[in-house]
Amino acid sequence: MKRLIPTGDPARPVEFTEDTTPVPAPDEALIRVEAFAPNRGETFLLERPKPGLIPGKDIAGLVVQAAADGSGPQAGTRVVGHPPKGGWAEYAAVPTHSLAELPDAVSSVVAAALPLAGITALRLLRTAGGVAGRRVLLTGASGGVGHYLTELAAGAGAEVTVVTATEPRAERLLALGAAAAVHDVAKAEGPFDVVLESTGGAGLPAALSHLTPGGTLIWFGQASRTPATLDFFDFFSGPEGATIRHFHYAGAPYGRDLATLVRLVRDGRLHPEIDRTEDWAKAAETLVDLRERRIRGKAVLTTGVRS
Incomplete structure (x- = not known):
C-alpha cells in the first residue's frame, strides 16, 4: 500500500x-x-x-x-x-x-x-465549565479549533469575542455565532469570564489582562511559536483571583466525542x-x-x- x-x-x-x-x-x-x-x-x-x-x-x-x-x-x-x-x-x-x-x-x-480540532473544542468547553451567559475571549480563532470553538460556545449560550487576522475570517466567525471580532487582542472589549488562549507570545499576557476578577485563562496552544513571558507584578496587579490553566486535549477514548461531533454535523448544528x-x-x-x-x-x- x-x-x-x-x-x-x-x-x-x-x-x-x-x-x-x-x-x-x-x-x-x-x-x-x-x-x-x-x-x-x-x-x-x-x-x-x-x-x-x-x-x-x-x-x-x-x-x-x-x-x-x-x-x-x-x-x-x-x-x-x-x-x-x-x-x-x-x-x-x-x-x-x-x-x-x-x-x-x-x-x-x-x-x-x-477529530483533533473538534475533540479539542469539545474538551476545552468542558474544562471551561458552563459557558451559557458568560463572556468568552478566543484568540487564534481562524484555525480549525477556533471555528469549532466559536460555533459550539455560541450555540451553548456564550457571548464570544474572537481574535482573528483578517476581515474575511472575522466575517465567517461572526456568521458562526461570534458576538464580536477584533484583529488585535488589545482591542477586545472585556472583561471576560473565560479566555481561551492559543497563540502564546505577547498575546497571552495581553489576553490575560482582559479577565474579570476570578476569571480563568485556559492556555491550549502557541500558534505564534513564540514563548510567552509573564511578569508576576503585572499579573498580581491584574484581575484579582484569576486562574491560568494548562490544557491538552489528549486522553482516549475518543469515540464518544467523535460521535457527538458527527451528530452535531448531521443535525446542522456544527459546520x-x-x-x-x-x-x-x-x-x-x-x-x-x-x-x-x-x-x-x-x-x-x-x-x-x-x-
Whole structure:
C-alpha cells in the first residue's frame, strides 16, 4: 500500500513510499482511508522529524476488517477515526474506542476534518465549565479549533469575542455565532469570564489582562511559536483571583466525542470550515500552506478511494 512519510525537507515535507498493510491489534479495526486531515501542529513535527515518525491522526473511511475482540463497528461500516499515528496511508489500524460510525448525510471529507480540532473544542468547553451567559475571549480563532470553538460556545449560550487576522475570517466567525471580532487582542472589549488562549507570545499576557476578577485563562496552544513571558507584578496587579490553566486535549477514548461531533454535523448544528480539499498527491504543497497559515480552518486530502 502507499503511505506518506516525512522527508526532513521543509519545502516538501512528505513523499510517498510503499509499505505493508498494518496488522491490527485485537482491539483495532482496519480502515481503508478515504480522506484525512493534517493539523498545523503536525506540520511542525515534519520540520525535524524524529526517526520512525509515521504521521496521521484524523481519518475517515471504511472498515474492511473488524476488531478481533468483537468490539467496535463491523466490516462495511463507514467511520471517522482518531488513530495515534499512521493515518496518511491507504489503510490504518485504529483502536475501536477511537472510532465513530458515519451516517449517509456526513461525507468522508467532512468527517475527516472533525477529530483533533473538534475533540479539542469539545474538551476545552468542558474544562471551561458552563459557558451559557458568560463572556468568552478566543484568540487564534481562524484555525480549525477556533471555528469549532466559536460555533459550539455560541450555540451553548456564550457571548464570544474572537481574535482573528483578517476581515474575511472575522466575517465567517461572526456568521458562526461570534458576538464580536477584533484583529488585535488589545482591542477586545472585556472583561471576560473565560479566555481561551492559543497563540502564546505577547498575546497571552495581553489576553490575560482582559479577565474579570476570578476569571480563568485556559492556555491550549502557541500558534505564534513564540514563548510567552509573564511578569508576576503585572499579573498580581491584574484581575484579582484569576486562574491560568494548562490544557491538552489528549486522553482516549475518543469515540464518544467523535460521535457527538458527527451528530452535531448531521443535525446542522456544527459546520466544519474546510478551506481546501485536494488529492493526496498534493499533500506536500498543502502541508506547507497549512504551516504558513495560508489555509483557513481545515485542509482535507483524499486518497481517491470511495466506499
